Amino acid sequence: KKKYFIAARMGLIQRSKIRELFERASKMENVISLGIGEPDFDTPANVKEAAKRALDEGWTHYTPNAGIQELREAIVEYYKKFYDVDVEVDNVIVTAGAYEATYIAFETLLEQGDEVIIPDPAFVSYVEDAKLAEAKPIRIPLREENDFMIDPDELLELVTKRTRMIVVNYPNNPTGAVLDKKVAKAIAEIAQDYNIYILSDEPYEHFLYDDAKHYPMIKFAPENTILVNSFSKTFAMTGWRLGFAIAPSQIIKDMVKLHAYVIGNVTSFVQVAGVEALRSEESWKAVEEMRREYAERRKLVLDRLKKMPYINVREPKGAFYIFPNISETEMSSEEFSEWLLEKARVVVIPGTAFGKNGEGYIRISYATSKEKLIEAMDRIEGALSEVKG
Ligand code: PLP
Incomplete structure (x- = not known):
């Protein structure tokens, strides 16, 4: 504060x-x-009902710092089922929306003077998160003629010894662009070659039109990616403040410390409703x-x-x-x-x-x-x- x-x-x-x-x-x-x-x-009726039921069932107590076990398991299952991505429970932290996940990732992974590559235009909070972490935002332009895609050649040119992270956000706010698979692979390769983290913010993953597909960045660079996601947009749950991050377990451990001692955990019955959201067909x-x-x-x-x-x-x-x-x-x-x-x-x-x-x-x-x-x-x-x- x-x-x-x-x-x-x-x-x-x-x-x-x-x-x-x-x-x-x-x-x-x-x-x-x-x-x-x-x-x-x-918010879908079954999710609201689940929250009410959870209160009656005694979900009124403290929760584990990384999130309740069942929700972390439901997130693991979800990635397997939708994307055939294998992650474990200790790769998951439950957060107060994507906002918190992004903030704690920046604070945990960046040191003063580190460079973080942020698209321009981009969702407003990344630059502010970088400043709070005392890191230096380096903007990479997204161009209309390039369908607002990150240009891997330009990315490579911006990489220096101090580059620690690149922010990727598709489907994109504000442009509505979706991620091109080839570009995703190219970004992953650069991140792996130069030892750079990818913070991939993916809260709009289910809002796709025509023939568009979503590719979670974690599929291409699992060791480098901090995937950030949220229930806010997918299930119309903005006010519930429920999101999560998936990352290598050591990073999650460090994120949990900041999360637990500085921010505090997500309300227990909200987490139980999150399990319902992910697991129910309704x-x-x-x-x-x-x-x-x-x-x-x-x-x-x-x-x-x-x-x-x-x-x-x-x-x-x-x-x-x-x-x-x-x-x-x-x-x-x-x-x-x-x-x-x-x-x-x-x-x-x-x-x-x-x-x-x-x-x-x-x-x-x-x-x-x-x-x-x-x-x-x-x-x-x-x-x-x-x-x-
Ligand atoms: N990331 C992007 C790209 C967004 O557009 C938003 C909200 O508008 C957020 C993160 C924050 O989402 P949450 O409600 O999960 O904190």
Whole structure:
């Protein structure tokens, strides 16, 4: 905590631009938000029931520091069943979401001055985690013409003696890109050759469209990978704060120390509900229903955006985000987002919130109802029709 305040005082922790925009929007009437990065669905009923039952069954006590045994076993089974990946219980730590898993991985593995390669654009917390760990973030650009994929040649050029970690996040927030298998293998090889950790943050793994597939990085570099995952997006459980990391057992041991003594364990009945989520067919049926709904919304938004002037968009194959190029409007990402809020009362996130390479883009989240999405598309189209007279 002390470290956090020191970092804040030094201006290391920037106020999130996303939050700023949300705050302004919250003071306005009749606003539609396409800025939200969380599912608008309810947690599957069987998972909620399991939590209630767990309370009645006495799951009100302290839990083992690395997580309850049964949940760790369910996570092991899950990786075998879905991806044919073999891990053991002592490779798993249960955390308060992917946020905590990432934070403790950075703190555990990085020392002052270590370099960590972070994509640009990327989910906002990686750079902040790096700063808290006193490591140096080195940004690797993700480019639209390259489908927002990490370029292994560029990665190789950025590797120095101090490089300790690379962050990989597919399906990607904010671009919606999914991981290319060849690229995954190339990143794995570089990590193995240069003794670099891969922090692979994979909370959107089940939201895939068209023919897209997900490849957990741990499949390609099991000794180097810290896989981070979460129940938040998959089962619409953001408020439950349940996630986990999988890594070599010595790393997990070190992560457990920080987790147990600094942060504290995840609530016991929440962990029991996590077992139900992973093991029951009912919850997986609910996941597939959510995925189908996202797929319909994605199509709806893409069809509309493609017809709009000044907007250029590629079809992202994963997560629930679209990252259109708005540079033909001759506004910067921030100008465009502010203009859209004033003009159309629609919230989108400027691409630059995710790194300077996000300039020229906005992030649209379709984790909101079709009705609202249609209304938002009408409004954006109306606003754009007035650009340049
Ligand atoms: N990683 C990515 C890429 C995310 O988009 C998010 C949430 O938006 C998180 C991690 C945090 O997830 P959790 O709720 O599991 O902490």
